Amino acid sequence: MAKSKTRDCNVAMIGTKFMGRAHANAYLKVAKFFDLPVNPVMHTVCGRNAEQTPAFAERWGWKHASLNWKDVVKDPEVDFVDICTPNNFHEPIAVAALENGKHVACEKPLAASLDVARKMRDAAKAAKKKGAKTFVWFSYRGCPALGVARDLVSKMGPVYHVRANYLQGWAGPDTPLVWRFIGKVAGSGAHGDLGAHSIDAARFITGQEVTEICGSIENTFIKKRLIPEADAGNIKGGHVAKGAKKMGKVTVDDAVAFLGRLSGGGMAIFEATRFAIGNQNANCIEVNCEKGSIRWNFEDANILWYYNAEDDPKRAGWQRIMCTDAGHHPFAHAWWPDAHIIGYEHGFINLSSSMFNVIGRKKPEVPVPDFEDAYQTQRVLEGAVLSARNRTWINMKDVK
Ligand SMILES: NC(=O)c1ccc[n+]([C@@H]2O[C@H](COP(=O)([O-])OP(=O)(O)OC[C@H]3O[C@@H](n4cnc5c(N)ncnc54)[C@H](O)[C@@H]3O)[C@@H](O)[C@H]2O)c1
Numbered sequence: 001m002a003k004s005k006t007r008d009c010n011v012a013m014i015g016t017k018f019m020g021r022a023h024a025n026a027y028l029k030v031a032k033f034f035d036l037p038v039n040p041v042m043h044t045v046c047g048r049n050a051e052q053t054p055a056f057a058e059r060w061g062w063k064h065a066s067l068n069w070k071d072v073v074k075d076p077e078v079d080f081v082d083i084c085t086p087n088n089f090h091e092p093i094a095v096a097a098l099e100n101g102k103h104v105a106c107e108k109p110l111a112a113s114l115d116v117a118r119k120m121r122d123a124a125k126a127a128k129k130k131g132a133k134t135f136v137w138f139s140y141r142g143c144p145a146l147g148v149a150r151d152l153v154s155k156m157g158p159v160y161h162v163r164a165n166y167l168q169g170w171a172g173p174d175t176p177l178v179w180r181f182i183g184k185v186a187g188s189g190a191h192g193d194l195g196a197h198s199i200d201a202a203r204f205i206t207g208q209e210v211t212e213i214c215g216s217i218e219n220t221f222i223k224k225r226l227i228p229e230a231d232a233g234n235i236k237g238g239h240v241a242k243g244a245k246k247m248g249k250v251t252v253d254d255a256v257a258f259l260g261r262l263s264g265g266g267m268a269i270f271e272a273t274r275f276a277i278g279n280q281n282a283n284c285i286e287v288n289c290e291k292g293s294i295r296w297n298f299e300d301a302n303i304l305w306y307y308n309a310e311d312d313p314k315r316a317g318w319q320r321i322m323c324t325d326a327g328h329h330p331f332a333h334a335w336w337p338d339a340h341i342i343g344y345e346h347g348f349i350n351l352s353s354s355m356f357n358v359i360g361r362k363k364p365e366v367p368v369p370d371f372e373d374a375y376q377t378q379r380v381l382e383g384a385v386l387s388a389r390n391r392t393w394i395n396m397k398d399v400k
Contacts, residue, residue: 006036008079009103009359010043012072014093015084016056018235019107019137020045023082024060026348033334034353037360040080046072073097080105080359086179087187088112094120094371098127098134103359105135105352109196109381110374112187114399117378124371135355136374138200140283142347142354144323145304147330147366149287149294150205152306157290159206162268164198164285166190167276176240177225177248189252191218192381194283195272199377200369201285202270205294208262210380213394216258216387220250221275258384270384302341330365 011027013020027042045062046069047053057065066072073081073096081097083090083106090106097104104124111117124134140146153159168190171181179185180193203209224247229239255273262268276282283298295305295318304321311317324341326333331350335342354364369377383394 006039007360008041009038009356010041010078011080011082012044012046012066012075012078013042013062013082013084014046014069014072015107016045016047016049016053017084019084020047020056021060022139022345022348023084023105023137023352024056024062025345026352028061029349030352030356033349034356036353036356037362038356040352040356043078044072044075069093070096073102074100078102083107086185087192088116088185091116091120094134095123098123098132101127101130101132103133103135104371105137105355106371106374107137108200108374108377109187109192110136110371110378112185112192114378114382117375118400121371121375133355133358134371135358136369136371137348137351138197138204138369138374138377139347139351140197140201140298141204141366141368142331142349142351143298143301144329144331144342144350145296145301145321146201146204148304148321148323149285149296150207150366152292152294152304153205153287153289154207156292159208159262159264159266159287159289161266161288162202162206162262162285163288164202164268165271165282166194166198166273167271167279167282167284168194168274169277169279170235171222171254171274172277173222173225175225176228177250178228178235180235181225181250181252182248183251186252188256188381188385189220189250189254190272190274191253191256191384193272194274195256195270195384196377196381197283198270198272198285199380200373201283202262202268202287203373203377204367204369205285205287206262206264206266208264208266209376209396210260210268210383211263211396212261213380213383213387213396214259214261215393216256216384218253218256218385218388220252221254223250224248225250256384256388258387260380260383301343301347302339 044064257271
């Protein structure tokens with residue numbers, strides 16, 4: 001077989017659990033479904049566990065396994081470092097990788113605090129001058145329906161409302177104290193975990209920024225939780241020893257809701273919670289504009305609801321768009337015939353295709369957020385926290 005002329009892009013990934021699996025799957029599939037200007041190679045996976053990490057490498061097809069991220073980010077063979085670790089552990093890896101001239105993809109939220117996010121943004125700015133690209137895994141941008149929403153909203157005149165609520169319900173009193181409840185690791189709770197996706201989706205779809213936070217409320221419903229022996233590698237997991245009684249303090253929010261103004265003059269309402277019992281992963285957004293509206297819920301990810309205010313009133317109503325049309329919907333060309341629907345993992349595969357397009361200087365199908373973008377999202381997270389804690393309105397110009 002003739003050897004491909006496409007240049008290799010050696011990927012190293014740090015973290016092997018929930019996102020580690022989602023990203024490994026993306027690297028495994030992306031070049032099979034998309035024509036890319038570079039060829040992603042699963043070079044090294046890095047974890048903490050001496051038995052599980054080589055097993056993970058073998059299972060997913062990584063060439064090498066490492067237990068030391070400091071070696072990985074310096075490895076001259078590595079081109080692209082992907083960070084799938086808890087939030088407080090994004091920055092040291094990202095900054096070291098950027099200083100070594102690597103492209104860096106980092107999970108969201110960018111950091112556990114705005115100060116740290118700023119450091120990462122600055123490191124990315126400096127590295128960009130030398131050609132390094134940064135990406136942040138706001139993975140829902142990889143859902144075709146959100147790209148369609150973005151296109152429709154750009155043609156519907158002024159944006160009046162963004163109504164974004166990200167509702168999960170897994171964090172009841174029996175859920176143990178996994179890292180997502182620990183402030184110094186996660187930075188925040190539902191706010192940074194879920195709200196960050198909503199803020200990014202609002203920025204992505206409308207192209208606007210939040211300019212003012214006009215009130216915010218945060219709450220921690222369950223103040224103490226059982227301490228697990230170890231994280232179980234899923235969101236609410238954590239092995240709690242039988243009969244264990246040792247409790248630890250929850251140091252993040254369980255829910256945050258806030259109001260904001262948008263740069264185009266519209267209003268935005270955001271709500272993120274892990275206590276919307278009965279909801280599992282209801283990442284919802286509605287945008288109302290002069291000439292119509294869009295509405296989306298990830299639990300029905302392939303469907304975008306669209307209302308065209310210019311329709312003949314006799315037949316006006318919400319249209320249900322199946323976003324799987326290869327000729328018209330982003331990423332759909334890579335997958336299956338119409339309405340042969342795609343799922344959660346495809347968002348990651350799709351977004352990674354756009355990352356490799358950026359690296360290979362080909363136009364991405366949707367814009368991929370970089371560290372500057374994710375820093376803007378982190379500013380909004382911070383503004384909402386300041387508003388809630390100070391019980392005041394926040395002008396986003398004051399949040400730097
Ligand atoms: N894009 C999304 O939709 C999405 C979904 C879930 C999680 N996330 C984000 O992904 C990141 C990881 O979350 P997760 O759910 O995969 O967490 P997880 O607990 O399932 O996995 C974390 C991984 O990081 C590793 N790790 C932790 N500390 C380490 C260290 N010091 N050295 C080496 N490895 C270390 C753990 O061993 C584990 O493999 C977080 O930032 C989270 O917010 C994003």
